[in-house]
Structures are given as C-alpha cells and as structure tokens.
Amino acid sequence: MSTTxxxxxxxxxxxxxxxxxxRPEVHDGPPKLGxxxxxxxxxxTLDSPRMKYGLLAKMxxxxxxxxxxxxxxxxxxxxxxxxxxxxxxxxxxxGYWALHRHRxxxxxxxxxxxxxxxxxxxxxxxxxxxxxxxxxxxxxxxRQNWLLHRAAPWAISFFYYHVSWxxxxxxxxxxxxxxxxxxDHAEHEYMNFVAENPELEFQPAPGTYAAEYxxxxxxxxxxxxxxxxxxxxxxxxxxxLPAPRFHQSRA
Ligand SMILES: [Fe+2]
Ligand SMILES: [Fe+2]
Numbered sequence: 001m002s003t004t005x006x007x008x009x010x011x012x013x014x015x016x017x018x019x020x021x022x023r024p025e026v027h028d029g030p031p032k033l034g035x036x037x038x039x040x041x042x043x044x045t046l047d048s049p050r051m052k053y054g055l056l057a058k059m060x061x062x063x064x065x066x067x068x069x070x071x072x073x074x075x076x077x078x079x080x081x082x083x084x085x086x087x088x089x090x091x092x093x094x095g096y097w098a099l100h101r102h103r104x105x106x107x108x109x110x111x112x113x114x115x116x117x118x119x120x121x122x123x124x125x126x127x128x129x130x131x132x133x134x135x136x137x138x139x140x141x142x143r144q145n146w147l148l149h150r151a152a153p154w155a156i157s158f159f160y161y162h163v164s165w166x167x168x169x170x171x172x173x174x175x176x177x178x179x180x181x182x183x184d185h186a187e188h189e190y191m192n193f194v195a196e197n198p199e200l201e202f203q204p205a206p207g208t209y210a211a212e213y214x215x216x217x218x219x220x221x222x223x224x225x226x227x228x229x230x231x232x233x234x235x236x237x238x239x240x241l242p243a244p245r246f247h248q249s250r251a
Contacts, residue, residue: 027121030232032214038224045191045227050184056163057181060156067148072193074136075144080186081130082153083160085123087179090164092119122233128213129226135208136219172245176237183234190227194220 033041053061060083068076095116102108137144167175194200200220207215216222 027117029121029125030229033225033228035217035221038221038228041228041231042191042194042224045187045231046195050188051181053181053185054178056178057185060160060182061185063152063156067152072189072196073142074133074140075142075149077189077193078130078133078137078144079149079153080189081126081133083157084129084182084186085126086157086160087164087175087182088119088123088126090161091168091175092116092123094165094168095119118236122236125229125233128209129229132209132213132222132226135206139206173241176240180234180237180241183230183237187227187230187234190223190230194223194227 064076064080068079095112099109099112099116102112164175164178167178197220200223201218203219205216205219205222210216214225216225
C-alpha cells in the first residue's frame with residue numbers, strides 16, 4: 001500500500017477520521033411554526049399581560065416611542081431589531097472572557113461554550129429579523145433618515161451594549177431580566193401590529209429570505225413567526241435567571 005505524508009510527517013494511514021455527532025457550534029434557534037400554530041401563538045401573546053418593565057427598559061422604550069411613534073411600523077421595527085442583537089453580542093463577549101478565566105475546568109468551559117453558541121445563534125436570528133424588516137421598509141417605499149435610522153440606533157445600541165455587559169459583570173440576572181423585558185415588548189409589538197392590520201393576512205410574504213428564514217404564506221404569518229421568536233428569546237432569558245452565572249448549573 002502506498003502512503004503519503006503531510007507537512008507534520010504523518011502518513012495517510014496515521015490520520016484518523018473523526019465524526020462529530022453533535023456539532024457544538026450549531027444551535028437550532030426558535031422553532032418554525034405552521035399557520036395554525038402561529039395563530040395560536042399570537043392569541044397566547046395577546047391574552048397575556050406584558051411584563052412589568054423596569055427603569056432601564058423604560059429609558060429605551062420611551063425615546064423610541066417619542067421618535068418613531070407609539071404604534072408599530074416597519075421602520076420602528078427595523079430600528080428595534082438593530083438594538084435587539086446587542087445584549088447577545090455583549091453576553092458572547094462575556095462568555096469568551098469567562099472561557100479564558102475558567103479554561104482549566106473542562107466541565108465549566110463546556111457549559112460556557114454552550115452559552116456562547118446560544119448567544120451567537122440568537123444574534124443570527126435577530127439579524128434575519130432586521131434584514132426582513134429592512135426588506136419590508138424598502139418594498140413599502142418608507143423613508144429612513146440619517147438621524148432617526150442611523151445616529152439614534154447607534155446611540156441606543158451603544159448605551160444598551162455597555163449596560164448589558166456591565167450588568168452581567170455585576171449581577172447577571174439583571175442583564176437577563178432587562179433582555180427578557182425587551183423581548184417581551186418586541187413580542188407584543190409584533191403580535192399587536194398583526195392584529196391591528198388585518199390586511200396583512202392577504203399580503204403574500206416577499207420570500208426574500210425564505211431560504212434562510214423559512215417560507216410563509218402572508219406577511220401576517222411572517223410577522224407572527226418573528227413575534228414568536230421574540231417570545232422564545234424572552235423565555236430563554238427568563239430560564240437563565242435562576243442560575244445566571246457561568247459557574248452555576250442551569251439544570
Ligand atoms: Fe427580533
Ligand atoms: Fe429577540
């Protein structure tokens with residue numbers, strides 16, 4: 001049998017192929033729902049009261065309502081999606097920091113990697129929400145000016161990012177709680193918007209990101225799916241509350 005050698009001097013016969021059954025870098029993200037499940041999810045949200053928002057959440061919602069209007073719109077949602085990704089980005093950064101600190105303890109390091117993977121997956125999910133909203137803004141011919149749609153989201157994201165990681169450093173449950181409130185707000189905003197605009201049931205979803213995000217018959221269903229994603233994000237954050245620190249068990 002002939003053998004070939006690589007740069008390290010290993011022969012072909014020395015190199016083993018390892019199949020990884022569970023790819024640690026892959027996270028499923030929120031489930032994709034069918035039309036009936038989406039309607040049930042919307043009803044559940046509309047029937048449940050909003051969370052009691054704290055001062056920090058109100059400090060973000062108030063200027064957003066003042067600048068973009070109290071009612072939902074694609075431009076307002078696009079703005080909210082820019083900042084929605086921020087806490088996950090902050091937690092990912094804190095995760096890498098913790099990984100470096102606890103690199104000598106494999107069980108702990110493994111748990112931290114799990115949290116990093118989850119934070120990255122949630123960032124991707126929020127990114128698709130933003131892309132879909134931007135697509136709807138452009139198709140609707142809605143105008144976005146520099147101050148409201150560039151400068152303001154940047155300023156609020158800057159504030160939110162630093163608040164998120166600082167809270168996580170001091171008391172992680174405060175950071176998870178703040179995100180849960182933000183997600184609860186988003187969940188209700190989307191589901192209410194669909195309820196207030198019944199014509200969306202008859203508008204076909206553009207499908208620009210169907211390959212990446214899923215196929216939906218109407219814009220109403222597409223927005224219900226996004227609203228349900230926000231609910232899952234909220235529940236994930238609330239699930240982290242009892243054991244918010246990396247070095248505690250999440251069981
Ligand atoms: Fe979102
Ligand atoms: Fe979200």
